Amino acid sequence: MSFWDDDFYSTRVKRRTRKESSFGQGSSYGRSFRSGSGFRVALVSSLVSSLLVATVFTFAIDRPSHSASHPVTANGLTVTSQPMVAAAAKIRPTVVSIINRPGEPTDAERDSLPMDGVENSSLGSGVIFEKKGGKAHIITNAHVVEGSGSLEIVMVNGTTKDAKVLGMDTITDLAVLEVDAKDIDAVAKVGKSADLQEGETVIALGNPLGLSDSLTDGIVSNLRRIIPVSLSQDGTYDWEEEVIQISAPINPGNSGGGLFNLNGEVVGINSMKIADLGVEGIGFAIPIDDAMPVVKQLLEEGKVPRPYLGVYAIDLKSYLDTQKAMDMPSLPSLPDGEEFGQGSQGEDGESEDGVPSPVVPDGVENGVLVLEAVGPAKEAGLKLNDIIVGLDDKPVNSMMDLRKYLYNSKKIGDTLSVTYYRDGKKQELSVKLAENSDDNE
Structure with a gap:
């Protein structure tokens, strides 16, 4: 049977043969049972019923009660998703949507743009990671803010703020934005990506396809996946990124959003996905341990000196x-002796x-x-x-x-x-x- 056979996932069970399923067949007990009197039938039935009641009662007594970490709803169902619900409530206010409006188009470009120019804007996400001196700082991807004429963030409560780029680095695909800190109360707690384990549940939060404040979950598939990238987007791979591979869906607009553990700590910056027909559940995030030293340089110098x-x-x-x-x-x-590469000379x-x-x-x-x-x-x-x-x-x-x-x-x-x-x-x-x-x- 191949791995993809439908029967592999079937819940059906093969029908047992009569020989396999007949109780006691072939034993002396079975023969005496079938040939016994009605009194024996009643006696055996009574014994079996008593044994069943005792077993159920014992199981009920020994079964542990629900702990405080697994609360029970009114209908008796155990709430196993409580840690994720708590984490989601904690992290939602720290993630923002980013609207990137390009600079003033040329006359030729303007003729081809829609009347309102909205479709010419691009969307992304970012994570508020600190407040300082009346300003709030946001981590995002460099490709989210590249080529911007103006930037605007949208908070979870719908409040919008103008943003400016403090620094960006295309090699690591990271950027830092600054906004007015007024009405910003929540700041993401920075965790340690080194503490992540493969198989650990993580949450991706961002603005996929313009659907702001969108949360998905998955597991850590690989802690250090090396992915070749084309920095100039010309199809030639000229750099390699070390990233966390996750099964949480990452879609256009998720870029720059946060990857969080169930403690509500940011452990990565969502960066990319494999976009190909039939590919699902393969997303990538920049480890926060790698991102923060770059963020520090961007805050201090506006760039990463190389x-x-x-x-x-x-x-x-x-x-x-x-x-x-x-x-x-x-x-x-x-011609004889002509070296390859000179044929068109x-x-x-x-x-x-x-x-x-x-x-x-x-x-x-x-x-x-x-x-x-x-x-x-x-x-x-x-x-x-x-x-x-x-x-x-x-x-x-x-x-x-x-x-x-x-x-x-x-x-x-x-x-x-x-x-x-x-x-x-x-x-x-x-x-x-x-x-x-x-x-x-």
């Missing part, structure tokens, strides 16, 4: 795959559109292809079409490798050794890393 190399680049493998797809029909006619080493093509040495399939060098990289001598294959003698196979090494292993002001190929020849240079003023490498 080392800056200064290259606009793509994965070499992506470039080679594209060239292979474009040049496949003409590969048999390539003219005699001057330029492509048909006048842009020089990179020289990719035989056997080199992974690395980072430089499209433009600026800042520290340009000052050090990196150029268009250089192929970076190593940083500090550590291999670099992709933009994700480059970014992770920079952000996890280097500091602003450090010197970085870069190994690269130029015109097919392997070379090396040193770059002094500056502070990153945006999200470039």
Whole structure:
């Protein structure tokens, strides 16, 4: 029987055979019972009834009474959801809806917008985590407030307030907002995501699909799931997020909302879900232990300072795959000795559109292809079409490798050794890393 057979979930029980279900069949007791007198039948029936009454009475005496933690309703039902009800009442006032209205559109964009412009706004959620100096601070996702012209929060009681961004960081997808603290009485208690256990019940609260103050529950499916993401939303994975996987539904608008334990403590910031046909119950939240150090930096500096190399680049493998797809029909006619990647070059080493093509040495399939060098990289001598294959003698196979090494292993002001190929020849240079003023490498 396969796992998905309907019978697997059926509550039906196979009908017992007469041999299996006949009481005492095959025993001497059964034979004497069937052949006995009416008196024996009455006697046995009386004994069985007495035994049944005694068993029921004993069970009733020994059965423990309901404790205070499991209250009983008027109709006698045990209230097992009481901890979740209590947590929901505690956390609801701490989660807000966020309305992101973009900046003033261009004339061309304005012609295509609805008359009221409402559909052009985007929705998200946030968690009030502190009040200080007459202001309240809210954690949310960077992608919720990105590109905003104006921001507005809506509290659980319907009160609206204008909000401003104090800081945001696209790498961790976190942002901090500030609003007037008047009439804000509830602040979320920050818990510890390190204390979570797989299988533990959690609550996700936010503004899914514009349905503000919406609560769902689930369990912690995985404490440290590594998910590749595309920071530039171009389909190329260039970063990895370590997140909590949960079974609570996460829908558009839930982003930036809180993930809470049953004590009412925020243990994560809801961030993303896998959106695919047939996929259900797979959502992700940023662990609060990872989020709070970033939040502190955003409050103090408005950004997360990171080392800056200064290259606009793509994965070499992506470039080679594209060239292979474009040049496949003409590969048999390539001149002898011409290296792959040069098939569309003219005699001057330029492509048909006048842009020089990179020289990719035989056997080199992974690395980072430089499209433009600026800042520290340009000052050090990196150029268009250089192929970076190593940083500090550590291999670099992709933009994700480059970014992770920079952000996890280097500091602003450090010197970085870069190994690269130029015109097919392997070379090396040193770059002094500056502070990153945006999200470039």
